[in-house]
Each structure stands twice: as structure tokens, then as C-alpha cells.
Amino acid sequence: MKKTLTGLKPSGELTLGSLIGAIKQMRDYQDNYNSYLFVPDLHAITVPQDPEELKARIRKNVGLYLACGIDPHKNTIYLQSENLYHANLSWVLECTTYMGEASRMTQYKDKTSKGENVSVGLFTYPILMAADILLYDADYVPVGIDQKQHVELARDIAIRFNKRFGATFNIPEPLIPPTGAKIMDLQEPTKKMSKSSENYKGTILLLDDPIQAKKKIMSAVTDSENLVKYDPINKPGISNLLTIYACLTDTKIEDVETKFQDYNYGSLKKEVALVVANTLTSIQQKYQEIISSNIIDEVLDAGRIKTTQEAATKLKEVYHKVGLER
Ligand code: ATP
Ligand code: MG
Numbered sequence: 001m002k003k004t005l006t007g008l009k010p011s012g013e014l015t016l017g018s019l020i021g022a023i024k025q026m027r028d029y030q031d032n033y034n035s036y037l038f039v040p041d042l043h044a045i046t047v048p049q050d051p052e053e054l055k056a057r058i059r060k061n062v063g064l065y066l067a068c069g070i071d072p073h074k075n076t077i078y079l080q081s082e083n084l085y086h087a088n089l090s091w092v093l094e095c096t097t098y099m100g101e102a103s104r105m106t107q108y109k110d111k112t113s114k115g116e117n118v119s120v121g122l123f124t125y126p127i128l129m130a131a132d133i134l135l136y137d138a139d140y141v142p143v144g145i146d147q148k149q150h151v152e153l154a155r156d157i158a159i160r161f162n163k164r165f166g167a168t169f170n171i172p173e174p175l176i177p178p179t180g181a182k183i184m185d186l187q188e189p190t191k192k193m194s195k196s197s198e199n200y201k202g203t204i205l206l207l208d209d210p211i212q213a214k215k216k217i218m219s220a221v222t223d224s225e226n227l228v229k230y231d232p233i234n235k236p237g238i239s240n241l242l243t244i245y246a247c248l249t250d251t252k253i254e255d256v257e258t259k260f261q262d263y264n265y266g267s268l269k270k271e272v273a274l275v276v277a278n279t280l281t282s283i284q285q286k287y288q289e290i291i292s293s294n295i296i297d298e299v300l301d302a303g304r305i306k307t308t309q310e311a312a313t314k315l316k317e318v319y320h321k322v323g324l325e326r
Helices: 016-029 051-067 085-094 099-103 106-112 120-134 145-165 210-218 236-249 253-259 265-291 295-322
Strands: 003-007 034-039 075-079 140-142 173-175
Touching: 003 016, 003 120, 016 034, 016 140, 016 236, 034 051, 034 295, 051 075, 051 265, 051 295, 075 295, 085 120, 085 295, 099 106, 099 120, 099 145, 106 120, 106 145, 120 145, 140 145, 145 173, 210 265, 236 253, 236 265, 265 295
Parallel strands: 003 034, 003 140, 034 075, 140 173
Antiparallel strands: none
8 A cells, every 4th residue: 555644834823725625635545554643743943932831732643633624543643742653753864955955945934035034943944844754665645735845856866865875765755736736825825824924913823713704704805807717827816715715615616616607706705704614613612622632642542653663664675775783
């Protein structure tokens, strides 16, 4: 069985973008793949975090994975920081990655273009991500489009390592959803909806009050044409709403476009708002049950034990190839 692996860093509260770009894919594939879903908490500290808030968010993330329909019997679920091998492999890979290729990562360039003083970890995090993927020989990495370049870096690192030291790593591929690979901010529909965004009205959090979420959809920025059409370049706001509807109802974007072609923007927004609110209500009901049970600790203990064994074997092989042994 082929292996899928992905993670959503607890750098902020999970959003509708997190659900559609990453969690939903894992849920859709979980019957047919050997699925690994982790909490990349080491990635979260590449930017400053409040320790208490981070701790709470790590637990919340796992609760939300499960509440979104990730089946713990079909997925290996674990915390990155509980498995010391990720950071160990990352170091070896850092030493086989060139400054030039790491410097080409557009997320890093975007985050530093404003002249902010950033951590070294923010620069090296795509290499840690390569370690996360390569440790388990993942075949596919379900991600939104913004992470494609990082998965490609992981491929390049693996190919080079294999050439130099002999076959060691499987070469992973990004798995990008045909629709919903980039859910946009509701207020600035040319920007990605992001959990670290400060724009409260532009982002829908999975734990938002469904009534507030409806309001956010109703006040989403559109255009003045009042013509419902899927055209992400010229009509990013409307196209984003159609995409959200398509993903949450598992409908093809063409069919959604046809369904709403005679609607005005107000009535389209009402339909989208209803689907979003119903999705959140259902997730939140399950979340409440999960958070008050022991399931999170049970799942994470099992995930830690399993992945630590697997990662230990892989790191031993890597150390051996590189010459790190007596
Ligand atoms: P941050 O702003 O801190 O980078 P984020 O919202 O981008 O947070 P990540 O943890 O970086 O979230 O990404 C987790 C996964 O969710 C990745 O696969 C990413 O591609 C996907 N993802 C994040 N935002 C969106 C979005 N708006 N649309 C589709 N996929 C998304
Ligand atoms: Mg991101």
C-alpha cells in the first residue's frame, strides 16, 4: 500500500484552508493509503510562540484532525517533537543541501522581503520538512499549492542523497487537490487564507462560532459585476466562494458554477454560508466529544511508539551510509 504523509503546523488555529487543502485530502485517501498525519510542532517555533498557547494548540490540532473525520484506526497520528529522529535526520540533510537551493524557497523570501529579523529556523525549516517526509519513505504528500516547492526540495534532497550514498530514500510526490489547492482570504481574495493571518474577517477558523462564520461569508469581498462565474484571475472573490462550496459538498466546480449561474451575489453567499456553518457545526460537535475523552493521548502514544521505531531504523541506515558509526 502506498504511503501518504502530511502535517499542519500549530502556528495558529486551523482554518477552512487547512481543512480543504490538507485534512480533507487525507480523509478522502485514508481508505486506500497507509496514512501518516502528524503535528509539526517543531515547525511552529520557527516564529515566536507563547508556550502555553502552543501547548493548547497542539492538543487542539489533534482533536480537530479526528473531528474532521480522520480515522485513528486508519492513520498513524503523532507529534513531531515526541520523536527525536526528525531533528536528527534534518541535521544530516542540512549538510547535504546547498545554501543556493534553500535560498530559493519563495515562502522564506516572502517572509523576509519586509526586512523582518527572522530566525535561522525559518530558513532551514523546509529541510526539516524533507526529513519529516523522507524518514518514513512517504510516496505522496497531500498539500496545498503553497507547499509544492518544499516537497520538490525534499525530492531533490532525496535524489542527491541516493546518488551519493546509494538507494536510501523513496522519492516523494506532492499531491495537490484539483480544486481547493489555495483557499483565499475572504477580505483579500488574492491572498491565501492563512492561520497566521491577523485579518479576523478574512479567515474562517474551524472552531469559529458558525453564526460568525456565516457573517464572514456574507461580508466576503467580491466584485461589482454581479455575475456568478468561475474566473480566479478576474473574479477571485466569487471564484473563492464557488471553490469553498465545491469542496465542502464534493461537487465539481463546473457543476457549482452552473447551479448558481442565475444567482445574485447575495443569494450565492447565503448558500455558501449555510454549507460552511453546517460543516463547522458538525466538526465542532465531534470535537467536543473528543476533547473530553482520553482518545487524544491514546492515539498520540500509539503514534509515538510506532513512528519512533520506524524512524530509528531509517536514521541508523542513514548514519551507516554517511559513516557516522564506530
Ligand atoms: P502559516 O500561515 O502559519 O504558514 P498555514 O495556514 O499556511 O499557516 P500550514 O501549517 O503552513 O498552514 O499548512 C498546512 C497545510 O495546509 C499545507 O498543506 C498547506 O498547503 C495547506 N494550506 C494552508 N492554507 C491553505 C489554503 N488557504 N488553501 C489550501 N491549502 C492550504
Ligand atoms: Mg503555511
